[in-house]
Amino acid sequence: MxxxxxxxxxxxxxxxxxxxxxxxxxxxxxxxxxxxxxxNATETLAYLEGNRVDVILLDVNLPDINGVxxxxxxxxxxxxxxxxxxxxxxxxSIINQMIKNGAKGYLLKNATADELVNAITQIYNGxxxxxxxxxxxxxxxxxxxxxxxPKLTRREKHILQLIADGKTTNAIAEELFISPLTVETHRxxxxxxxxxxxxxxxVKVAIEKSLLQ
Amino acid sequence: MxxxxxxxxxxxxxxxxxxxxxxxxxxxxxxxxxxxxxxNATETLAYLEGNRVDVILLDVNLPDINGVxxxxxxxxxxxxxxxxxxxxxxxxSIINQMIKNGAKGYLLKNATADELVNAITQIYNGxxxxxxxxxxxxxxxxxxxxxxxPKLTRREKHILQLIADGKTTNAIAEELFISPLTVETHRxxxxxxxxxxxxxxxVKVAIEKSLLQ
DNA sequence: AATTTTCTACTGGTTTTCCTGTATATTGAC
DNA sequence: GTCAATATACAGGAAAACCAGTAGAAAATT
Numbered sequence: 495m496x497x498x499x500x501x502x503x504x505x506x507x508x509x510x511x512x513x514x515x516x517x518x519x520x521x522x523x524x525x526x527x528x529x530x531x532x533x534n535a536t537e538t539l540a541y542l543e544g545n546r547v548d549v550i551l552l553d554v555n556l557p558d559i560n561g562v563x564x565x566x567x568x569x570x571x572x573x574x575x576x577x578x579x580x581x582x583x584x585x586x587s588i589i590n591q592m593i594k595n596g597a598k599g600y601l602l603k604n605a606t607a608d609e610l611v612n613a614i615t616q617i618y619n620g621x622x623x624x625x626x627x628x629x630x631x632x633x634x635x636x637x638x639x640x641x642x643x644p645k646l647t648r649r650e651k652h653i654l655q656l657i658a659d660g661k662t663t664n665a666i667a668e669e670l671f672i673s674p675l676t677v678e679t680h681r682x683x684x685x686x687x688x689x690x691x692x693x694x695x696x697v698k699v700a701i702e703k704s705l706l707q
Numbered sequence: 708m709x710x711x712x713x714x715x716x717x718x719x720x721x722x723x724x725x726x727x728x729x730x731x732x733x734x735x736x737x738x739x740x741x742x743x744x745x746x747n748a749t750e751t752l753a754y755l756e757g758n759r760v761d762v763i764l765l766d767v768n769l770p771d772i773n774g775v776x777x778x779x780x781x782x783x784x785x786x787x788x789x790x791x792x793x794x795x796x797x798x799x800s801i802i803n804q805m806i807k808n809g810a811k812g813y814l815l816k817n818a819t820a821d822e823l824v825n826a827i828t829q830i831y832n833g834x835x836x837x838x839x840x841x842x843x844x845x846x847x848x849x850x851x852x853x854x855x856x857p858k859l860t861r862r863e864k865h866i867l868q869l870i871a872d873g874k875t876t877n878a879i880a881e882e883l884f885i886s887p888l889t890v891e892t893h894r895x896x897x898x899x900x901x902x903x904x905x906x907x908x909x910v911k912v913a914i915e916k917s918l919l920q
Numbered sequence: 921a922a923t924t925t926t927c928t929a930c931t932g933g934t935t936t937t938c939c940t941g942t943a944t945a946t947t948g949a950c
Numbered sequence: 951g952t953c954a955a956t957a958t959a960c961a962g963g964a965a966a967a968c969c970a971g972t973a974g975a976a977a978a979t980t
Contacts (some may be wrong), residue, residue, distance in 0.1 A: 771957080778956085875967085876966070876967075877965095877966085892967085894967080894968085895968075895969075895970095898968085904968080905960065905968075906967075906968095906969075
């Protein structure tokens with residue numbers, strides 16, 4: 495471990511105090527070298543062109559480009575660079591997106607210094623790393639999603655949206671150039687799938703399961 | 708400025724990296740002395756009993772007690788201590804609550820070191836301090852709130868909730884021991900106030916304006 | 921105490937939704 | 951090409967929601 499070359503990392507986060515915190519937390523560790531810090535995506539991408547970088551600590555909330563998009567771009571241009579996602583409060587959907595787009599790990603910002611070093615080392619060596627809380631969040635979301643979020647067809651989602659907009663069956667039928675009777679069938683199927691008995695409740699649970707807006 | 712005694716501050720935040728960041732950002736400044744750091748409310752309150760503290764940097768998201776509640780408690784027990792609220796992304800309602808409960812200032816976590824020192828000094832001297840972004844958020848929320856969020860009466864809110872639960876007019880009437888005709892009147896008034904023409908749309912806009920859940 | 925707001929309730933309608941059951945064309949997956 | 955899933959469509963009827971206008975009683979505010 496002594497002779498090992500340091501891992502070159504770049505930190506991207508628009509909060510100066512988090513940046514400073516990471517610098518401080520990682521400062522003691524010999525095996526990690528903070529090459530650069532940025533508060534936006536554009537500058538970071540520019541830096542990546544001409545410098546050695548092993549791992550990026552990437553905040554999800556950036557001022558210019560969405561963290562998820564940023565991750566995708568990094569993976570396309572520099573497949574060798576490992577991405578460690580970072581955020582404060584984490585909706586499962588965002589974490590999932592980050593992973594899909596190539597993030598090798600994910601940490602909440604309440605991570606300790608140990609976790610941080612551990613995560614960086616692990617993903618540098620080609621492994622995945624997810625903080626214990628993140629794992630819990632992902633597990634919950636997986637077990638929930640399958641259970642109580644029924645799959646809606648494209649048409650159903652569309653009609654659901656129109657119902658939520660306050661359109662009547664007839665108005666929807668006109669808009670979609672189909673029979674009102676067809677719209678009613680969809681409506682019925684929607685309520686059956688979502689286990690409710692009228693449009694008001696339908697809209698509520700749809701928003702809860704983030705199928706709307 | 709040279710002979711001035713340092714301001715004693717305490718930092719409360721459950722993110723170690725933010726804590727470290729604040730330590731680092733404030734470390735250079737002679738006029739501010741970080742007396743202690745905590746990651747939860749309970750320990751902080753205990754510490755306040757026996758130590759001099761001028762200013763508290765208080766995160767809104769704490770593991771044990773809500774930041775707003777925490778602020779209230781601090782003000783009750785130690786009215787002399789100034790509170791500077793801190794958070795990443797800030798809904799206007801939370802900032803408003805913090806101010807109501809006695810916070811003298813509010814900063815987003817993307818504040819710079821300068822802003823930070825400035826804020827602490829200002830509120831220590833009895834002034835208010837709000838970061839420019841916070842001011843913008845508050846201004847927006849004030850100008851918006853009056854405009855498009857109609858005031859609902861207690862009864863209307865209650866019935867709105869029951870409608871969103873999928874209950875019919877008759878069911879609601881039974882539950883509240885009133886005539887179905889009365890419920891219908893409320894229903895109509897709700898739709899009129901929210902400028903929609905059926906219950907589905909009513910539920911959607913109610914959730915959008917966070918009058919539900 | 922006076923005034924405004926909110927809650928209550930009604931009449932008499934029209935429109936829309938919801939229920940049950942059935943059935944064919946179309947699309948997508950294998 | 952076959953099979954399953956999806957989108958389409960209908961009938962007939964019951965239930966619920968929506969519309970327009972009115973108005974007295976109870977609270978809350980001033």
